[in-house]
Structures are given as C-alpha cells and as structure tokens.
Amino acid sequence: MPGKEVPITELGPSHLNQLSQQLDQEIEFIQNSMSQLKVVQTKFVESRDSLDKIIPDNKGKEILVPLTSSMYVNGQLSDVEKVLINIGTGYYIEKPIPEAKEYFKRKMEYLTTQIEKLQPALQEKYKMKQAVVEMLQVKVQAQIAAQQQVAKS
Amino acid sequence: MQNSSINDRRQRERKRSNKFERNNLNRINRICKHNYFANELSKYKNKIKKRLGMLITLIGIKNDKSRISDPFKIDNKFTKDSNKIANKFCEYFSGMGKTFGSKMSYPDKSFHYHLKYTANYQRSMFMLPIDPEEEDVDEFMKRTENNESAETVLRRLEEQHSKYKFMEYNLNTKKSRLKSQIPDIRTTLDIVKHMQSKKDSQDPMQTHFQMSDNLFVAATVPPTDKVCLWLGANVMLEYNLDDAEALLKKNQEVAIKSLDQVEEDLGFIRDQTTTIESIEYLFNIERFTWKSQLVTLHDMARVYNWDVKRRQAATSSQQTPAS
Numbered sequence: 001m002p003g004k005e006v007p008i009t010e011l012g013p014s015h016l017n018q019l020s021q022q023l024d025q026e027i028e029f030i031q032n033s034m035s036q037l038k039v040v041q042t043k044f045v046e047s048r049d050s051l052d053k054i055i056p057d058n059k060g061k062e063i064l065v066p067l068t069s070s071m072y073v074n075g076q077l078s079d080v081e082k083v084l085i086n087i088g089t090g091y092y093i094e095k096p097i098p099e100a101k102e103y104f105k106r107k108m109e110y111l112t113t114q115i116e117k118l119q120p121a122l123q124e125k126y127k128m129k130q131a132v133v134e135m136l137q138v139k140v141q142a143q144i145a146a147q148q149q150v151a152k153s
Numbered sequence: 154m155q156n157s158s159i160n161d162r163r164q165r166e167r168k169r170s171n172k173f174e175r176n177n178l179n180r181i182n183r184i185c186k187h188n189y190f191a192n193e194l195s196k197y198k199n200k201i202k203k204r205l206g207m208l209i210t211l212i213g214i215k216n217d218k219s220r221i222s223d224p225f226k227i228d229n230k231f232t233k234d235s236n237k238i239a240n241k242f243c244e245y246f247s248g249m250g251k252t253f254g255s256k257m258s259y260p261d262k263s264f265h266y267h268l269k270y271t272a273n274y275q276r277s278m279f280m281l282p283i284d285p286e287e288e289d290v291d292e293f294m295k296r297t298e299n300n301e302s303a304e305t306v307l308r309r310l311e312e313q314h315s316k317y318k319f320m321e322y323n324l325n326t327k328k329s330r331l332k333s334q335i336p337d338i339r340t341t342l343d344i345v346k347h348m349q350s351k352k353d354s355q356d357p358m359q360t361h362f363q364m365s366d367n368l369f370v371a372a373t374v375p376p377t378d379k380v381c382l383w384l385g386a387n388v389m390l391e392y393n394l395d396d397a398e399a400l401l402k403k404n405q406e407v408a409i410k411s412l413d414q415v416e417e418d419l420g421f422i423r424d425q426t427t428t429i430e431s432i433e434y435l436f437n438i439e440r441f442t443w444k445s446q447l448v449t450l451h452d453m454a455r456v457y458n459w460d461v462k463r464r465q466a467a468t469s470s471q472q473t474p475a476s
Contacts, residue, residue: 047365054370064381065362065372068341071397072381072389073348075360075374084361084369092369100368 013143016136023129030122034115041111048104051097054080307433314429321422324415331412338405345380345398352376352394 011019058077065075083100084092095103190211197203224231225238232238351358358374378394382401392400 043366047368050365050368054364063372065360065374067344067360067362067380069337070383071341071344072383073374074377074379074381075372077370078359078373079371082371083364084371086367086369 011135013136013139016132016139020129020132020136023125023132027122027125027129030118030125034118034122037111037115037118041108041115044104044108044111048101048108051083051101051104054083054097310429310432314426314433317422317426317429321419321426324419324422328412328415328419331408331415335405335408335412338401338408341382342398342401342405345394345401348380349394349398352378 054077059080060076060078063075063077064072066072080097082094082096084094085100085103086092190207193207194204197207224233225241226232227237227241348358357376359371360374361369361371364370379391380394380397381389381391382397383389
C-alpha cells in the first residue's frame with residue numbers, strides 16, 4: 001500500500017477497524033467539499049446566464065425591481081453596459097458586460113480544475129478503504145477459524 | 154244494405170276525421186320506431202355499450218347529472234340557476250382566507266396559560282405537566298392511574314419527556330425563523346419610508362438590484378406610490394405606500410409577539426424537562442434503597458430536601474434501636 005509504513009496485513013482487527021473509520025471520515029470530508037464547490041459553480045453559471053438577458057435591446061424596459069427579499073417596485077432597466085460583481089469580502093467591482101462574462105467563465109474553470117484535483121484523491125482513499133475492509137474481513141474470519149480450532153481441541 | 158251504406162258513410166267520416174288521422178299517424182310512428190330500434194339493436198348484437206345506449210334512448214331515461222336537484226338560497230332567493238350558484242361558491246372559497254383570518258382572534262396567551270386553565274388538561278394524557286402544587290406523595294401514588302406502581306409512573310414520565318423534547322425542537326425552529334424574519338421586515342419598512350419621502354420629488358431613484366448571487370444590475374425607479382409585496386405562497390400583491398407601511402407594521406408586531414410567546418413556551422418546556430430529568434435521575438438512584446414511592450417534584454431543591462429528611466429519618470430509626 002503506498003504511503004503506509006506498516007503493511008496492513010500486519011495490523012490487528014481493531015487497528016483495521018480504526019483505520020477504516022478514519023478513511024470513512026476523510027472520504028466524507030472530500031465529498032462534502034466537492035459538493036460545496038459544485039454548488040458555487042452552479043451559482044456562477046446562473047450569474048453568467050442571467051447576464052445574457054442584459055442586452056442593449058432591453059434598455060429602458062419595464063422591470064419589477066426587488067428592493068428587498070419581499071418587496072418589489074416598478075422600474076426600468078437603466079444600464080446595459082456595466083454590472084456590479086461581488087468578488088467576496090465586501091468588495092464589488094463594476095465591469096462592462098463582456099468582461100463580466102469573462103470573469104464568470106474564468107471562475108467556473110478554476111472551480112472545475114479544483115474539483116478535478118479532488119477526484120483522484122477521493123478515488124485513492126476509496127481504494128484504500130476497500131483494501132482495509134477486505135483485510136479486516138480476512139482477519140476476522142481467521143480469528144473465528146482459530147477459535148473454532150481451539151474449541152475443537 | 155242500408156246499414157252497410159251507413160257504416161260505409163261512417164267509415165268514410167271516420168277516415169277523414171282528425172282523430173282517425175292522428176291515430177293512423179301514431180300507429181305508423183310506432184311501427185317505424187319499432188322497426189328502427191329492432192334494426193339497431195340487431196346491429197349491435199355484439200356491442201353491449203351501443204346496445205345499452207339504444208335501450209336508454211328507447212326507454213327515454215335522461216341521465217342528466219348536471220341538473221341541480223334542490224334549489225340553493227342565494228341572497229334570500231331560491232334559485233337553480235347554475236351560473237349564479239357557481240359564482241356564489243367561487244366568491245365564498247376565494248374569500249375564505251380573508252374572512253377566517255379576520256374572525257380568528259390572535260391568541261395573546263401562550264399555550265402554557267391555556268394548559269393550566271383549560272378544563273380538560275387534568276385528564277389529558279398528552280400534556281399532563283407536573284403540577285407544582287402537588288405536595289402529597291402518598292396521595293399521588295394512590296391515584297388510580299398511578300396504580301401504586303413506580304414503573305408505570307416512570308414510563309409515563311419518559312413518554313412526556315420525549316414529547317417535551319419534540320415540542321422543544323419545534324419551538325426552536327419557529328424561533329429561528331421568526332428571528333430571521335424580523336430584521337427583514339424592518340429593512341422593508343425603512344425602504345417604504347424612504348420611498349414615501351421620494352414620492353413627492355420628481356426625479357427617479359437610481360439603484361442596484363441583485364440579479365443573482367454575485368451579480369448586481371443598475372436600474373432606475375421613477376417616483377411612484379405603488380409597491381408590490383411578496384406575501385408568500387406564490388402570492389404577490391400591489392399596495393399603495395401607506396397600505397404597504399400599515400401591513401408591514403402589522404406583520405412586524407405579529408412577528409415580535411410570536412417570538413415572545415415562543416420564548417415563554419420554551420421556558421416552560423425547559424422547566425418541565427428539567428423536572429422530569431431530575432425525577433428520573435433520582436429515582437434511578439433511590440430505586441434499590443427505597444420501595445416504590447415516587448416523588449412529585451417542583452424543583453431540585455424540594456427533591457433534595459425530601460431526600461435529606463428521609464435519610465435523617467432512616468438514620469434516626471437505625472440509631473434508636475441501637476441506643
């Protein structure tokens with residue numbers, strides 16, 4: 001097994017149990033992070049798609065402007081050239097629409113690469129866990145067999 | 154001969170008379186119908202449905218499901234007009250929420266109050282809170298439902314305990330929801346006030362609104378006195394600024410009131426759970442040393458005092474035979 005100092009064949013069942021639990025936790029953690037990244041990615045996709053609606057044709061069109069989460073007012077779309085992007089930690093940047101689209105595209109690609117980096121790690125952990133569980137089963141069976149032997153003799 | 158001629162004349166008269174013609178016509182009609190239906194029925198020998206349809210037309214049954222049997226009373230007038238009846242039903246159902254809402258008085262007492270003073274709580278198994286006024290242990294045990302057995306009481310207490318836990322969970326969710334609602338309503342009210350001030354000036358308001366999670370777009374809002382409020386359940390209504398302000402203020406009051414009530418109820422539930430938990434704990438300790446007597450508790454202090462007294466009594470009774 002790569003990265004292990006002691007081959008798992010030498011570990012006792014309790015150790016193996018512990019190890020499998022630990023690997024379980026790590027797998028869960030990686031899966032959680034991956035799903036979170038995916039969520040953020042869909043948000044960026046949404047923002048980029050909604051940008052497509054702000055085209056010069058729609059300038060001055062009537063819209064219902066949300067002022068709060070439960071209040072809307074009649075208004076007109078005023079600026080179809082620039083939009084505000086929230087880049088985190090309370091910073092907003094004004095960009096023209098093509099550049100904003102570029103920004104979202106870049107962010108999405110960054111996220112995709114990160115997710116892809118996580119994939120092999122997840123798979124490796126999964127394989128390790130499988131091997132550990134197998135070894136554990138073998139050990140347990142060996143123990144049972146040994147006990148039966150002792151009982152017989 | 155003359156008879157026959159008279160008969161002939163009569164016959165001729167009869168022939169020409171209307172009745173005769175009518176009878177003749179009816180006879181022909183009947184024969185035609187008979188032939189037609191016999192023909193049709195023989196055609197549909199294997200098609201039962203069509204045969205049945207034919208029979209129905211033959212017999213003349215009208216399966217008029219749309220006919221309204223009893224007249225409805227609308228505006229003090231009896232009517233069978235389906236349009237009017239339908240309209241009245243529509244009116245009733247669409248106005249239902251509003252009429253019920255206005256008739257419902259807002260409960261300004263928490264459920265704890267109702268629990269204590271409603272007639273049925275004494276006998277209600279669901280919510281039988283530990284009555285703080287009960288002092289006498291023996292009498293409590295003697296009550297038939299307790300059946301002088303500590304086991305049943307303990308089981309019942311555990312049931313109550315889980316019910317209280319469940320209620321606590323519900324109340325906590327309610328509390329967090331309300332807590333998030335109240336600042337929302339406050340910001341909405343502020344904006345409405347701001348719009349009211351702007352209404353009289355003529356220049357439009359520039360704003361950036363949130364189009365998506367990290368995207369904001371500029372828009373102009375001309376001065377208007379109409380706002381649309383999202384009431385929830387896919388319902389959005391347009392209001393004047395004053396009406397909107399009144400509605401939001403009322404919602405805010407209601408939310409704050411509910412929050413207070415929920416806090417009160419949570420406090421009550423916490424008291425009860427502590428009481429029950431302390432009973433169970435002490436009972437499990439005392440179980441082996443004290444035969445089936447269960448203590449009705451008001452709070453931990455009383456339990457402890459009782460326990461102390463009992464120990465003193467036990468030690469003194471041990472000492473007296475010795476001394």
